Amino acid sequence: MLNLNRSNFQAHPFHLVSPSPWPLYTSISLLSLTTSAVLSFHGFAYAEYNLMMSLISLILAMSFWWRDVIAEGKVKLKTTYIGHHTLAVQRGLNLGVGLFIVSEALFFLAIFWAFFHKFKTSALSPAVELGATWPPLGIEAIDPFELPLINTVYLASGFTVTYAHHFLINGKRAKALNGLAYTIILATIFTALQGVEYSVSSFTISDGAFGSCFYFGTGLIIAPTKNSIYIKKGISYSNKSNKMDPNWITGFCDAFTKGVKHFSNKRSFTNNQLSLVVWGINLNSSVGNGRITNQENSMIKLPLYQKSVIIGLLLSDGWLIFPSKKSNYVRLGFKQSLSHNTYVWFVFNILSHYCNTGPKLTTSVRVDKINYALGFFTRSLTCFTELHSLFYPKGVKVIPQNIYDLLTPVALAHLIMGDGQALHHGLILCTNCYSIQDVVRLMNVLMVRYGFECTIFLKKRNKKVEYMIYIRQNSMFLLRTIVKPYLCSSMLYKLDNSKVYSTTKCSVIKEFKQKRLYSIINRPKRANPYWVTGLADSKSSFSIRVGKDESRFKNIRIAPIFSIELHEKDYNLLKEIQNFFVVGTIIKRIKKGSPTAIYSVQSISALKDIILPHFNKYNLLTQKKEDFRLFSLVVHMLYDNQHKNEEGLNKILSYKASMGKGLSKTLLSMFPGIEPTVRNLVLPTKDFNPFWVAGFVDGEGCFYVKTSKIKKGLGIAYKVNVYFSISQHKRDLALLENLATYFNCGFVETVKTRPTQSSYVVYKFYDILNKIIPFFDTYSLKGKKLLDFYDFKKIASITEKNINYEENSDLLKEIILIKKNMNRNR
Incomplete structure (x- = not known):
């Protein structure tokens, strides 16, 4: 009996436990344990064996007893079920x-x-x-x-x-x-x-x-x-x-x-689903919790309200799927376009008890258009597996035979919110994914159970006839009376297209980015696009990968890849890039003994529609811009299938030969006549966006602290200097010189030990204190480089008054301690 209904059946608030054998077993085990202990103390034969068996029996009896006690508890922990307390x-x-x-x-x-x-x-x-x-x-x-x-x-x-x-x-x-x-x-x-x-x-x-x-x-x-x-x-x-x-x-x-x-990650929800009892949890989500045991899985049930919601979702846009071929349980999936994000959170708020992750934003590209959607999956549970046998008897979704009993007003409301569409003061249910038999079965329930006047609406698409149900205008008042209490406020417009109940798509997207609604997950702030380009200028790669594939033209496969590789400690930076572009994947690997993370985009559609437009609008400034130009030509040729002919393939290989390390020996032996395309020289700019500079420093900048011994009288003292530098290949020497002009301090140097590298450096303490530090205070860095800057700034503030310190001074010890945790040691 649920606590919600207890007052209807008994006059007291207490829970009378069911008969249990465990107290008796525990008592017998305790008696046997004490008796065996006394006998073993007096040296009776085999008494110690009886003592061990009694102890094991006691532990088992107590374990089963506590299991039942915990199961009866109504506490907000995942390991309770029934809710009697x-x-x-x-x-x-x-x-x-x-x-x-x-x-x-x-x-x-x-x-x-x-x-x-x-x-x-x-x-x-x-x-x-x-x-x-x-x-x-x-x-x-x-x-x-x-x-x-x-x-x-x-x-x-x-x-x-x-x-x-x-x-x-x-x-x-x-x-x-x-x-x-x-x-x-x-x-x-x-x-x-x-x-x-x-x-x-x-x-x-x-x-x-x-x-x-x-x-x-x-x-x-x-x-x-x-x-x-x-x-x-x-x-x-x-x-x-x-x-x-x-x-x-x-x-x-x-x-x-x-x-x-x-x-960990427990969140509370403010809904009114008091009848929901899952693990004994009321008004509490399992989002962020780990796996559940098979016993817990078998005890999770679907109350009437939640089951009706799921029925409505399955009749419209929801689906049930096995996570893997070896899985015995199915999970529920639900997704809507971003303009209906409020409805997604409305549903998730009801079903969050069955989920371990929140809704996620997904993208798809269709006909040169990026479509955003919001959806979520539940856990794989036994209670969903039972519904799978009703809706997927032969692997294809159908209308169940007992739909008359399943189609409650709540289920009907979610069917309308998912597949309803107002038309000519009536309502169309978009049941075009079902056969004519299923559509007729559903229409009969609407007519017999609810008294609606309905007809079947036919529509031809791609030489295929689709069947939909049209509820006539004279039944709309009755329909509104039945389902309106269960509708999400943003979906009321589906009952009457003459009234505007929802906001426009633009305002919904803006609201989604700024407001959490019912969300339990903080949506990260979008990075500045110039910062993204600055980081890409320093750490990204535009490459054309060529591999063997006997199913392709000339037995080779061409894959364009945009990637950014950073140390694993800067994984959050790559996550921010991924959230910015809303495409791509992040993987981790070991490179030269160091753990790194790589963000990459390989989908030609995503490259063409998202990556290329960004860098065309927010230009790269280093010589990498020419790599991007050649990369863009290859992506467009692949998109237009020009690589499937001799001329197009040779042109792509010619572009690749001018990028990075050029063609491999294997490709040169297969295509000996390929000549590299002439690269254009990228003219250095003097007009820098400050956010681009911050992103570029996040990738290639360095805040360095140097301590050196000096003679002071008869003793030894230490001198502390703070330096700032940006390193780059010498082909971008002119760009570094323009950066020196931009900061109005420092100069560019080339070290003999690194002849291919040039560095923009600032040595003067006055410039560090009055130009470099104020700039990055205004245009903040990200990742671990920001932590290095904070330590750098702290040491600069200490050395502002004095740069020479005695060997055992406390300030020198503090500076050395801070320095040990900077840069590679962080």
Whole structure:
């Protein structure tokens, strides 16, 4: 019974648990465990085997019992299912936690009372029977400053578990797991030292009051300590403002064992789907959570409202698909054009409990036009597999035979929002993907169940007849009455095309970029296009890859590739480039022993429609511009299929011969008559866009700090200098000289050790402080280069007053420490 409906059937708020065998099994196991322990202490044969079997039985019984208790809980954790725990039950459990902790305190109070009591066991006033001394005669106590002092290392577990708890609530799973690992290590060390302490002690548990108190107190300290820590942390979650509200059971049994991974990237949703019970979660999304077990999968059900929504989606634009051939479960996919992004978030808000990722923006190119769409996939679940057998009995989507029962008002509303179209004051349902039999079946349900006047609308497309359902004008009032409560506000226009309920596409795109709506994912800010070109000028590559392919003309395949390769530490920069172009992929690899990441675009349509127009509008400034010109010619020739004839292929190879390293020896042997195309010289510009400069420095700039020894009197001092440089191939020497003019400082130099490279450098501290630093304060860098600039700026501010430092000065040590973490050492 769900909490939402509980008040309709019972007068109290408590949950009466179902009959369970586990308490009985636990009791029998405990009885067997204690009995076996006593028998083994007295040396009975085979008693230790019975002791081990009893322990295993107890662990299994407790595991199954806690599994059921957690399943009944209504706490906002992924590992709960049914939702029986009302607020009253939760308050009772929390009260039980408090009583449990109090009982632990009283338990140890009894131990200490036995130790200090003024009778025969008193440490303060030992009785005559004990020899009037404490410890009693014949017992040599362990020196507290030896092994017991070392064993207090376990007190550090309070810090480690608090460390783990801190990072746990901040979503940093790796550090939380490290803290728990340290706690376990400390517990292991404590247990080992405790065992050594017992083995070397000169007395046993049967040696009078001292032995009894010692072993009784130290032997039971482990479990209460750990239990208190876990329970304390479990309760602390219930008092946090993040509304997770777990009780102590899940805090103890789940949050610090396998539940840590479920707290990263948790988000709350404000919807009204109170009847949804998935893992016991109400109003909470599973987005960002990891995998679920088969047991959890089998317990996830579809409440009526969510099932009706999915039925409507499947009748329109939704689909069910197996993620792989080996998968046993299907997942739901749903996608709409970007102009309907509000509707996508509306649906996702309802079904987010079944998803582990949010909606994503996708692009497609059709007839020289880029189409944007927003969609999402759910998890692969058993409950969706059941629907797959209804809608895909033979692998092709059909209208189910029991559509009369499935087509609820909610399902009808989503069918209209997905495939409805207002026409002549009526409504057309675009069912053109179904056969005539399926369309007639659906139309009969609309007429019989809802009383609509309908007819079939025929349309010919590509010599194929498509069938759609037209709901007449005189049924529109009834239709609006039935479905309007379930419609998304941006889709109301589908019921009446004479009224404007939605915004224009341009305003929707603008809103999508600026506002999150129901989104749980921050949409990154679009990079400046000049910055993108500046980074491409320094780090990009326009290449033509040629490989063997016997199915192609002349047995070769031609693939144009635009790529940007950076160190793996600058992966976020490539991600920003990918978000800017909305095409391309990013892969990681090891190059010359260094981990790198490569952003690349290989689709000819994407190159032609996205990449080339960008660089035609925001021009490259280095000699790479000529590579881009030849690259553009090749892309257009491939797009027009000119590579499928002799003349076109030779021209493409001629362009490739003038790019990069030219033609390989294999290609030269296959096409000996190919002559490289004459390259045009790119004239250097003096008109730089500041964002282009920032992007160019992100790729090729360097902020360098140099410390050198100098003589100062009879001692040694250190001199600190800060330098800024931009390096480039010497073919762009003129461009670097123009940059020097642009900054109005520095000069261009060529080092003998690098004859093919030229560098624009700024050595003067005055220019660094008054020209370079203010420029990059205004036009910010990105990636790790920005961090280098911050350190560079900090050192410059330190050295502003003095550039010479004593060998052991604190400022010099600070500068050296900052320098060690800059550039390649970051």
